[in-house]
Amino acid sequence: MTHGIPYPSDSEFLKYQRLIEESTGIFLPPHKKTLLNNRLSKRLVERSCKNFSEYFSLISDSGESHELEMALELITTNETYFFREPKHFDFLNKVLQQRQGDTKTFRVWCAAASTGEEPYTIAMILSESCSSPWELVASDVNEKVLEHAYKAIYRDDRLSGVSPAFMDKYFLHGIGKYQSHVRITPELRYRVKFLKVNLMHDFTGMGKFDAIFIRNVMIYFERETQIKVMQRISKCIKPNGYVFVGHSESLHGVDKEFRMRCPAVYQYGV
Numbered sequence: 599m600t601h602g603i604p605y606p607s608d609s610e611f612l613k614y615q616r617l618i619e620e621s622t623g624i625f626l627p628p629h630k631k632t633l634l635n636n637r638l639s640k641r642l643v644e645r646s647c648k649n650f651s652e653y654f655s656l657i658s659d660s661g662e663s664h665e666l667e668m669a670l671e672l673i674t675t676n677e678t679y680f681f682r683e684p685k686h687f688d689f690l691n692k693v694l695q696q697r698q699g700d701t702k703t704f705r706v707w708c709a710a711a712s713t714g715e716e717p718y719t720i721a722m723i724l725s726e727s728c729s730s731p732w733e734l735v736a737s738d739v740n741e742k743v744l745e746h747a748y749k750a751i752y753r754d755d756r757l758s759g760v761s762p763a764f765m766d767k768y769f770l771h772g773i774g775k776y777q778s779h780v781r782i783t784p785e786l787r788y789r790v791k792f793l794k795v796n797l798m799h800d801f802t803g804m805g806k807f808d809a810i811f812i813r814n815v816m817i818y819f820e821r822e823t824q825i826k827v828m829q830r831i832s833k834c835i836k837p838n839g840y841v842f843v844g845h846s847e848s849l850h851g852v853d854k855e856f857r858m859r860c861p862a863v864y865q866y867g868v
């Protein structure tokens with residue numbers, strides 16, 4: 599029991615597992631039953647549900663789509679930080695150096711942007727090293743994290759990956775109740791276009807990108823789902839464009855058009 603709510607039974611867990619996978623692609627293996635219990639029990643109490651079956655009926659009701667969103671937000675993992683997997687940003691830097699003189703707009707999509715640390719890291723690199731105009735789209739399925747990303751306010755103990763020079767240039771220090779917080783400068787903030795995009799749905803209308811960051815999200819998908827997502831990604835990447843995945847993810851066997859250029863970086867169609 600957590601918050602007086604009985605632990606989900608196997609059959610209750612199965613119903614949630616199916617709904618979560620249909621809605622987000624995220625596959626919750628059976629050992630994640632405790633995670634489901636821990637993350638949702640409090641919400642069940644808030645919505646006066648006595649058990650997981652009652653709450654399931656609520657989130658399955660088409661008039662309660664907001665509640666389903668909230669449940670999915672509670673279940674998904676949003677961990678992220680500035681300059682996570684820093685070799686990727688060295689690689690991006692090198693790509694930008696090599697295209698010096700190219701005047702075409704360089705388009706980047708950060709496809710599981712979470713609370714914004716990843717797209718703002720990319721924006722800093724683009725701002726430093728991209729000699730042509732550039733565009734950066736950042737998306738996530740979770741509206742709450744997107745709101746956080748849009749506000750761009752972070753605790754100052756979460757910035758260990760950021761160099762002092764970038765701290766000075768791209769962060770403002772808070773005062774008063776924001777004393778231990780920083781905010782991304784407006785100049786950088788306004789360069790990022792935030793969108794809600796569910797990777798389970800068709801996103802091919804977003805146009806073609808030179809680089810797509812889709813890191814630390816496919817790890818939650820089953821292989822079949824990963825393949826479908828990457829098929830759609832392949833329609834959004836320009837020839838010779840780069841796809842960055844998390845270091846514990848791999849596109850091996852997903853699509854032979856993706857060639858590995860360095861760990862967790864793939865180039866499309868060369």
Ligand SMILES: C[S@@+](CC[C@H](N)C(=O)[O-])C[C@H]1O[C@@H](n2cnc3c(N)ncnc32)[C@H](O)[C@@H]1O
Pocket residue numbers: 621622623624674675676677678679682709710711712713716737738739740743795796797798812813814815844
């Ligand atoms: C662990 S975070 C990774 C954040 C960032 N990419 C990084 O590597 O630091 C995973 C993110 O994927 C998002 N996500 C999960 N399922 C998704 C889906 N179907 N479509 C889009 N985003 C999704 C979650 O909301 C969460 O913000």
